[in-house]
Every structure is written in structure tokens, then in C-alpha cells.
Amino acid sequence: MTKKIAVLPGDGIGQEITEGTVDILHTFSSLFDRSMTFEYGLIGGHAIDETGDPLPEATVTLCQSSDAVLLGAVGGPKWDRNPSHLRPEKGLLGIRKALGLFANLRPVKAIPALLSSSTLKEEVVRDVDLLIVRELTGGLYFGEPSERRQVAGEDAVVDTLFYTRSEIERILRKGFELAQIRKKRVVSVDKANVLESSKLWREIAEEIAGDYPDVTLEHMLVDNAAMQLIRTPAQFDVVVTENLFGDILSDEASMLTGSLGMLPSASLSETGPGLFEPVHGSAPDIAGRNEANPMAMILSAAMMVRVSFGWEKEATLLEEAVFQTLKAGVCTKDIAAATNRAPVGTSDVIAEIKRQLQELAETKS
Numbered sequence: 426m427t428k429k430i431a432v433l434p435g436d437g438i439g440q441e442i443t444e445g446t447v448d449i450l451h452t453f454s455s456l457f458d459r460s461m462t463f464e465y466g467l468i469g470g471h472a473i474d475e476t477g478d479p480l481p482e483a484t485v486t487l488c489q490s491s492d493a494v495l496l497g498a499v500g501g502p503k504w505d506r507n508p509s510h511l512r513p514e515k516g517l518l519g520i521r522k523a524l525g526l527f528a529n530l531r532p533v534k535a536i537p538a539l540l541s542s543s544t545l546k547e548e549v550v551r552d553v554d555l556l557i558v559r560e561l562t563g564g565l566y567f568g569e570p571s572e573r574r575q576v577a578g579e580d581a582v583v584d585t586l587f588y589t590r591s592e593i594e595r596i597l598r599k600g601f602e603l604a605q606i607r608k609k610r611v612v613s614v615d616k617a618n619v620l621e622s623s624k625l626w627r628e629i630a631e632e633i634a635g636d637y638p639d640v641t642l643e644h645m646l647v648d649n650a651a652m653q654l655i656r657t658p659a660q661f662d663v664v665v666t667e668n669l670f671g672d673i674l675s676d677e678a679s680m681l682t683g684s685l686g687m688l689p690s691a692s693l694s695e696t697g698p699g700l701f702e703p704v705h706g707s708a709p710d711i712a713g714r715n716e717a718n719p720m721a722m723i724l725s726a727a728m729m730v731r732v733s734f735g736w737e738k739e740a741t742l743l744e745e746a747v748f749q750t751l752k753a754g755v756c757t758k759d760i761a762a763a764t765n766r767a768p769v770g771t772s773d774v775i776a777e778i779k780r781q782l783q784e785l786a787e788t789k790s
């Protein structure tokens with residue numbers, strides 16, 4: 426059956442990497458006889474410019490009627506001074522909320538061809554294989570009030586970290602379930618020595634741990650977790666945490682693989698379409714220069730065909746095409762030093778991944 430994909434390129438490098446990824450998915454489709462259609466929607470700064478709204482209703486409808494959503498990234502200096510409700514990031518938060526995407530899965534696995542491109546020693550990153558499970562529709566990014574005020578004649582600000590028991594429980598359960606099919610270890614990251622929200626988080630983790638007797642549960646305070654991720658990252662299997670902590674820890678963890686441009690993600694709801702996007706942002710500093718690493722986005726597309734469409738074997742071949750491309754030393758500037766090759770452009774990387782995919786399809790399918 427044909428799968429309908431809502432494509433939201435967004436802003437900055439989101440445009441370039443999405444174009445290349447859809448190009449590869451066309452090749453994928455014909456090589457493996459897997460039918461996909463692509464329908465484009467506006468989000469972020471481009472949507473503000475064209476419609477005055479970072480998340481037009483038409484985009485929400487498109488996503489809701491699709492089998493999966495592929496998103497580039499949003500944001501850029503052009504819109505940085507806009508009022509809060511007219512910022513590109515509001516579009517991203519809005520689509521996550523509208524689709525109920527409470528579980529953001531961010532796998533971080535050492536890639537043999539890139540071991541030397543990490544800023545950490547090879548022996549520290551060699552065995553890294555962890556999964557950050559980040560709560561995505563609650564916490565500080567959504568809590569009300571979130572506003573500027575005048576207090577005693579001066580500017581004051583408030584953001585709110587709000588969670589309900591059921592929101593905490595469902596993300597923790599997701600973490601335990603994923604650990605059951607991995608190495609059966611959950612580290613729940615919180616700040617329970619200070620925050621009320623974290624105290625409830627820890628209580629619920631303890632309460633439900635008994636439902637997963639094959640999984641060990643450890644609690645870790647977020648400041649320590651940030652340090653442990655750099656000290657001995659291979660100790661982690663599943664890291665489950667709230668929205669803001671997960672956002673920060675996953676950018677930090679990306680450097681274990683050598684570049685933020687390598688990290689994919691999947692955002693899942695209870696029943697509806699999943700959304701797949703790289704962990705990085707719109708990288709305005711390199712946008713439009715054919716320099717962006719498209720691999721995080723292509724690996725996100727591989728997660729999409731595996732998780733949302735169940736095309737396991739083909740997803741693995743797409744990932745393999747990315748890794749073979751790295752092995753061949755074809756890569757963008759962010760990771761080129763590790764391969765001792767001159768960096769090439771985004772479009773060259775896309776072309777090589779397509780070539781590798783064609784070769785793999787001939788030999789392995």
C-alpha cells in the first residue's frame with residue numbers, strides 16, 4: 426500500500442537536507458518497490474512569511490492525514506526578534522502538540538568510520554549505544570504561564586514546568602518498554618533534589634518499575650548525567666527524561682558520534698502518524714552553502730520507514746548506505762577531518778548515498 430508522507434522542509438539547512446532526503450527516498454522507492462507519495466507543507470519561518478502563521482491549519486491537516494511526517498528544521502535570525510507567538514519554533518512545538526508526539530527517541534550509536542572525529546578519545550566513545558527517550562509535549566516548553574511581567578516596577582519573567590501524573594507515566598513506560606528490547610537498563614534523569622516535578626517523576630518511576638522486572642532502574646540527577654555522558658557514555662542504555670533535560674543532553678550526546686549532523690530522531694504518539702527529524706536545528710551559519718551534513722535527516726528517514734512503515738530490511742540497507750558513504754570518505758566539512766579526506770558538498774554526499782544504496786540493493790536484496 427502506498428504510504429503518504431507529509432514533508433515539512435522548514436528553514437535554513439532544513440530546505441537543503443529535505444530536498445536531498447526526498448530525492449533518496451524516490452530512489453529507495455523504485456529500488457525496493459515500496460510506494461510512497463510526498464506532499465509538502467509550510468512550517469516555521471517560511472510559513473510566517475507566506476501565511477503569517479508558523480503552523481498553518483493546512484499543515485496540521487496534511488500531517489494528520491499522512492502516514493508519517495518528515496521535518497527539516499525551523500528557525501533563523503530573520504525571525505529572532507518576532508513576538509513569541511510568531512516565532513518559527515512555535516510551529517515546531519505546535520505540530521508536536523497537535524499530533525500528540527509525546528515520545529522523542531534519539532538514538533546515539535558510535536559509528537566505526539567516525540570514531541576519530543569525536544572530540545572525545547576513541548576508547549571512550551567506541552562502545553556507545555544509547556537511546557535518549559525525551560518527553561516532548563510537556564514541561565517548560567509548554568507550561569503556562571510563560572510571560573514577561575512587571576513586578577515592583579521592574580521586568581520579571583516566568584516559565585512553568587508542569588506535568589500531570591499520566592504524562593510522566595506514559596513516557597517512563599515507553600522508556601521501560603524500549604529497554605526491554607535493548608540492554609534492559611533504564612537511567613531516569615531528573616533534578617529530584619530540587620524540583621517538585623522531578624520528585625513526582627522519581628516516585629512514578631519507582632512505582633512502575635515493578636511492572637518491568639527484567640529492567641534495572643537507576644536514577645541520576647541531570648547535572649551528574651551531563652558529566653557521566655562525557656566521562657563514560659558507554660554505561661548508558663536507555664536514558665528517559667523530561668523535555669528540556671532531553672533537549673540539552675541529546676545535543677551533548679551528539680558529539681559522541683562526531684557531529685550534530687549525524688543524529689536522527691523519531692517522535693511518536695499513542696496511535697497517529699510519527700514525525701521524523703534530525704536532532705539539529707536550521708544552522709543559519711551554513712545555510713544555502715551546500716555544506717550541511719544531510720546524514721541525520723537521512724537516518725531519520727530510515728527510522729521512518731522502519732518504525733512507521735515496518736520496512737525493516739530496507740531501512741537497514743538505507744542506514745548501511747550512509748555508513749558505506751562515510752567509510753568511502755565522502756562527507757561534509759563537519760566530519761571530514763576524521764576521514765582525512767577533503768570535504769565535499771551536501772549534494773555530493775546525497776549522490777554517493779544513492780550510489781551506495783543502488784549497489785546494496787543489487788547485492789543484498
Ligand SMILES: NC(=O)C1=CN([C@@H]2O[C@H](COP(=O)(O)OP(=O)(O)OC[C@H]3O[C@@H](n4cnc5c(N)ncnc54)[C@H](O)[C@@H]3O)[C@@H](O)[C@H]2O)C=CC1
Pocket residue numbers: 438497498499500501502514517685686687702703704705706707708709710711716717718719721759
Ligand atoms: N528541530 C528544530 O527545528 C530545531 C531548531 N532550532 C533552531 O535552529 C536555529 C539555529 O540554532 P542553533 O542553536 O545554531 O543550533 P543548530 O543545531 O542549528 O546549529 C548548531 C551548530 O551545529 C552546526 N550544525 C547543525 N546541523 C548541522 C548539519 N546538519 N551539518 C553540519 N553542521 C551542522 C551548525 O552549523 C552550528 O554551528 C535557531 O533558530 C533554533 O531555534 C534549533 C534546534 C532544533
Ligand SMILES: CC(C)CC(=O)C(=O)O
Pocket residue numbers: 514517518566672704
Ligand atoms: C524549538 C526547540 C525546542 C527545538 C529543539 O531544540 C529540539 O527539539 O531539539
Ligand SMILES: [Mg+2]
Pocket residue numbers: 672673676704
Ligand atoms: Mg534541541
